[in-house]
Amino acid sequence: MIESRPEATGASPKAIRAHYDVGNDFYRLWLEETMTYSSAMWRDENDTGSLADAQRRKIDWHLRHSGADTATTVLDIGCGWGATLRAAAQARAPDAPPLLRGVGLTLSDAQAELGRLLATQARLPQIEIRIEGWADHRPAEPYGAIISVGAFEHFTKPADASPTKIAIYREFFARCRDILAPEARMTLQTIAYGDPDDEVPAGPLVEDIFPESELPRLPEILAAANGLFEIELYRNDRRDYGRTCELWAANLKARRLEAVELVGKDQTRRYERYLKFAAWGFWSHRLHLLRFRLKRR
Numbered sequence: 001m002i003e004s005r006p007e008a009t010g011a012s013p014k015a016i017r018a019h020y021d022v023g024n025d026f027y028r029l030w031l032e033e034t035m036t037y038s039s040a041m042w043r044d045e046n047d048t049g050s051l052a053d054a055q056r057r058k059i060d061w062h063l064r065h066s067g068a069d070t071a072t073t074v075l076d077i078g079c080g081w082g083a084t085l086r087a088a089a090q091a092r093a094p095d096a097p098p099l100l101r102g103v104g105l106t107l108s109d110a111q112a113e114l115g116r117l118l119a120t121q122a123r124l125p126q127i128e129i130r131i132e133g134w135a136d137h138r139p140a141e142p143y144g145a146i147i148s149v150g151a152f153e154h155f156t157k158p159a160d161a162s163p164t165k166i167a168i169y170r171e172f173f174a175r176c177r178d179i180l181a182p183e184a185r186m187t188l189q190t191i192a193y194g195d196p197d198d199e200v201p202a203g204p205l206v207e208d209i210f211p212e213s214e215l216p217r218l219p220e221i222l223a224a225a226n227g228l229f230e231i232e233l234y235r236n237d238r239r240d241y242g243r244t245c246e247l248w249a250a251n252l253k254a255r256r257l258e259a260v261e262l263v264g265k266d267q268t269r270r271y272e273r274y275l276k277f278a279a280w281g282f283w284s285h286r287l288h289l290l291r292f293r294l295k296r297r
C-alpha cells in the first residue's frame with residue numbers, strides 16, 4: 001500500500017466548493033439536461049448532434065472503455081451530480097449483471113445533495129455519493145471499474161513544480177491501482193496544457209475561477225502512470241471541448257437575466273469570460289482534452 005500524504009491532494013475542499021457550490025440552479029441554467037460538467041463527445045466535426053446527445057455519447061464512451069457497463073462495482077472519482085453513475089446502473093451491456101454498488105466521490109456539498117436526490121428519484125439505491133477526496137477513499141472491496149472525468153485538473157496546485165505534480169499524479173494512479181480488481185480498467189478524462197512552447201496567458205483568470213488548481217501536461221501523466229497502468233489508448237479531443245464551451249456560453253447568454261438574479265452580475269461576468277477564454281484555449285491548441293483507457297498492471 002502507498003503511504004498517505006495529506007498535502008498531496010491538490011485543491012482544498014474550500015477551493016472546490018468556491019467553484020461548484022455556486023449553486024445547482026445556476027449550473028442548471030447553462031448545462032444541458034444530463035447536468036454534466038465536462039467536455040461532450042461528437043462523432044466528428046460534421047456531427048450536428050445536440051450538446052445533450054454528445055454528453056450521453058461521452059458518458060457511454062467511459063462506461064464501455066472502463067468496463068463499467070458490465071462491472072458490478074464502479075467508482076466515479078469526481079462524480080459531479082452523478083450522471084455517469086446513474087448511466088452505469090441504467091445502461092448495462094447486453095447480458096451484463098446488474099450494478100450492485102456505484103460509488104461517487106465529490107468535494108461539493110451542493111453536488112452531493114442533488115446527486116443523492118436524483119439517484120433516489122431514479123430508484124437507484126445502489127448509488128452512494130460521498131463527500132470525500134480520492135486520497136481519503138478506502139473501500140472494503142476493490143472495484144470492477146473506475147471512471148474519473150474532469151477532476152484530475154484539481155489534483156495539483158499552481159505552486160507545484162513538475163516533479164511534485166508527477167509525484168502527486170503517481171500517488172493518485174497508485175491509489176486507483178490498489179482499489180481496482182486485477183485486470184480491470186479505468187478511464188480518465190482531463191484538460192491538459194497543449195504544446196509546451198505555447199503560452200497560456202490567462203493564468204490569473206483560470207486561478208480566479210478554479211482556485212488552487214493546476215493543469216497537467218501529457219508527459220507528466222505518462223510518467224506518473226508508468227508501470228502502474230498500461231495505457232491502452234489515449235486521444236486528444238480538444239475540439240470537442242472548444243465546442244462544448246461555446247455551447248455553454250450560448251446557453252448562459254440566453255439565460256443571462258436569470259443567472260444575474262441567482263448569482264449576481266460579477267459572478268455571471270466571471271463565468272462568461274472563463275467560458276470564452278477556455279473555448280479560445282481549446283481552439284488555439286493551448287489547451288488539450290485528453291481521454292485515456294488504462295488497464296491495471
Ligand SMILES: C[S@@+](CC[C@H](N)C(=O)[O-])C[C@H]1O[C@@H](n2cnc3c(N)ncnc32)[C@H](O)[C@@H]1O
Nearest residue numbers: 036037038078080106107133134149150151154
Ligand atoms: C468538473 S467536475 C466534473 C464532474 C463530472 N465528472 C462530470 O463530468 O460532469 C469535477 C469534479 O471533481 C470533484 N473533485 C475535485 N477534486 C477532487 C478530489 N480531490 N477527489 C474527488 N473529487 C474531486 C469535484 O467535486 C467535482 O465533482
